[in-house]
Amino acid sequence: MERKIPLPMLVLAILGFCYLLFPILVVVLAGLTTGEFLTFPPKGLSLRWVISFLNSEKYLSAFFFSFKLALMTMVVSTILGTAAALFLARSRFIGRAALRAFFLSPVVLPGVVVGFALYAFFITSGLGISRTIWGLWIGHILYSTPYVIGTVGASLATFDVSLEEAARSLGASPMRAFRKITFPNIAQGIQAGSIFAFIVSFGQFEVSLFLSAPNSEPLPIAMYNSLRYKFEPDAAAAGIFAITLVIASVLLTNRLVNIRRLLERQDG
Amino acid sequence: MTKALAIGASGLSQHQLKWLLVVPLVAFFVLFFVIPVGLLFATSFNPAKVGQVAVVSDISFDNYIRFFSRSNYLMAAGRSVLLASIVSLITLVVAYPMAFVIAKTENPARNTFLLILVLASMQLDMVIRLYGMMVILGDNGLINQIFQGLGLTDGPVALMYNFRGVVFGLVQFALPFMILTLVGVIKGIPPSLEEAARSLGASRRRAFMRVTLPASMPGILSGSLLVFALSISSYIVPALMGGFRVGVLPIHIYQQVAESARFQFGATIAVILFLISATAVAVYLKLGNRSSGGLA
Structure with missing residues (x-):
């Protein structure tokens, strides 16, 4: 029996995965280098830049600013997005x-x-929130909510509505039927959607560009501002924390919902 | 009779309840998406006045005349379209084998692992990914070290801070979106199609070229449109990988607004970029492809 995947295809795919993943691996190594400057391959491994990041006012405060902003975004996006998906x-x-297309746009x-x-x-409009965390919050909600709608929508697509109708026909109020039947069935989808919302906000750059103020910047903006001039290994160390956060989120999402099913075709 | 009325009433209230679910998000989108973008359109039809943000009632087409009469801006638009087209094509070629392998990996654990790799890189902050790209492609970067070590080149080859560098960066950015779109479509092709072609005597390559590849066409089209829209919109990739030497539309918008306070002309470029991107998105939606589950 011949192999399902032809060899040239497999080789090309492996090269493609290198293209996708190697830059990320490089950041991890760069953050763990012993050297003063970023070289590749690194001279040796040490935690010196990680410690430097943990002591740096600039990156650490940006990291926590992003974390706070992502949590705030997550809460609103999850509520608005779940309701809209329903x-x-x-x-x-x-x-x-x-x-739906409008919300995802x-x-x-x-x-x-x-x-x-x-x-x-x-x-x-005189709202007085340009270049404040509140303005950033609004921009991030716009960009994170679509992911909640997509994820909760996927879990609703696999949920059998007749279960809820059965509860209703047995006399449950709409609220009660939702709380007792629908919600437990889509709860994991909602959790996965909220993780997506968090991580999309945490990594958001483009919408933050005009909305962030100097000295209270999200991490991507702070990293960008320093990367324009020089490579700093403590920026790479900040990157290691962000990479860990993203990998943890995706793994957690995978425990909550079946990623394979989430990414499959979904109509309506 | 009373029972029918009761059902009717409860049906109505449930109907209204449903609308209550969507009203908050509609209100949010109207207030913070439709109105701001609408005002931006309006601003672009105001006479240019440095430092003025507010929309005024004077209507002027000068900004558009300026855009379409200066070769500088027309070339930026052309460069943006060319860049996004090249990126779509290269991303397709790089992503197809990856998507094919993911789609044909039947072992659930292995399949999930590959999808997690794609999803995690897609969710990772672009600035971090570009940091890695810059370390690899820089003048003293990994690739130049290898080239010079092997004696292939004398001096460093400029792999970034030019058009080429922006292409490399954008392909890295767009790959996950293309892969996820293609995986859904390739998975949907019944294996019996290719088997039938094979049993009729087609070689493996021929069966792939004549059956599998054409059957993936819907995914190829919508993936390319998606990548086109995403890459023409990117500011961060041209900024870091092009070092501001590759003047695409998003770079011009930022320069007009943040550096020169020319809001009206900045808005004009923004409207033009928005319309190009929205057209690609509209065609993408028209194709009706939602294979990436609304995540892309």
């Missing part, structure tokens, strides 16, 4: 598909443009 799954409203529209639009809007 509506999209249950309504027979004719413009449902268009509404920020993900693929230029973040710099949306960030600029929000920045100008915050100034002209």
Whole structure:
């Protein structure tokens, strides 16, 4: 019996995975280097830059700023996104598909443009939140909520509505039927969606560009500002923490929902 | 009769309840997405005035005339479109074998592992990934060290701070989106199709070229459009990998607004970029592909 995957295809795929993953591995090694400057391969491994990161006012405060912002974003995105996903799954409203596309659209529209639009809007409307954490919060909610809608939508697609209808026909109120039947069935989808919302906000750069202020910047902006001028190994050490956070989140998501099913075709 | 009325009433209230679920998000999107972007459109039709942010009632097409009459900006638009097209093509070629291998890996644990690798790199902050790219592609970077070590080149080859570098960076950025789109489509092709071609005497390569590849066409199209929209919008990749030497539209927007306080002209470039990107997204949606589960 011949192999399912032809050898040339396998070789090309391995090269592709190297392209995708090698830069990430490089950051980890760069953050663990012994040398004063970033060289590759590293001269030796040490925790000196990790310690330097943990003592650096700039990166550590940016890390915690991002963490706080991502938590704030996660809470609102999860609530708004879950409610909207429920509506999209249950309504027979004719413009449902268009509404869904509208909610998902920020993900693929230029973040710099949306960030600029929000920045100008915050100034002209006199809301007084341009270049504050509140303005960033709003921008991040726009970009994180689509991921909650996608993830909760996927778990609703596999949930059998007739279960909830059965509870209703046995006399349960809509709230009670939701709490006792639907919610437990989609709870893991909601948790996975909220992790996505967190991590999308944590890594968000484009929309933050116009909205962040000097001295209270999210981590990607702080790293970008220093990377424009020189490579700092403690930035790579900050990167190691971010990489760990992302890997942990994806692994946790995988325990909550079946990633393979999540990524499969989903209609409506 | 009363029973029918009761059902009708409860049906109505449930119907209203459903709408309550979506109203908050609609309100949020209208207030913080539709209105700001709408105001940006309006700003682009205001006469240029340095430092002025507010929308005024004067209507002027000068910003658009300026954009379309200066070769500087037209070339930036052309460069952006060219860049995004090249990136779509290269990303497709690099991603297809990866997607194929993922789709054909039947062992669930191995399949999940590969998907986790793709998903984790997609979720990782682009600045961190570019840090790694810059270490690899820089003048004293890994690749130049290898080239010079092997005696292939005398001096360093400029792999970044130019157009080429931006392409390398954008492909790295776009790969996960393309892979996830393609995996769904390749998985949906019934294996019996290729088997039938094989049993009729087609060679393996021929069966792939004539059956599997054409059957992946919907994914190829929508993945390319998605990558086009994502890469034409990127600021961070041209900024770091191009070192501000590759003037694409997002870079021009930032320079006009943050450095020159020319809000009206910045808004004009932003509107043009938004329209190019939205067109690609609209065609993508028209194709009806949601194979990445709404995550892309």
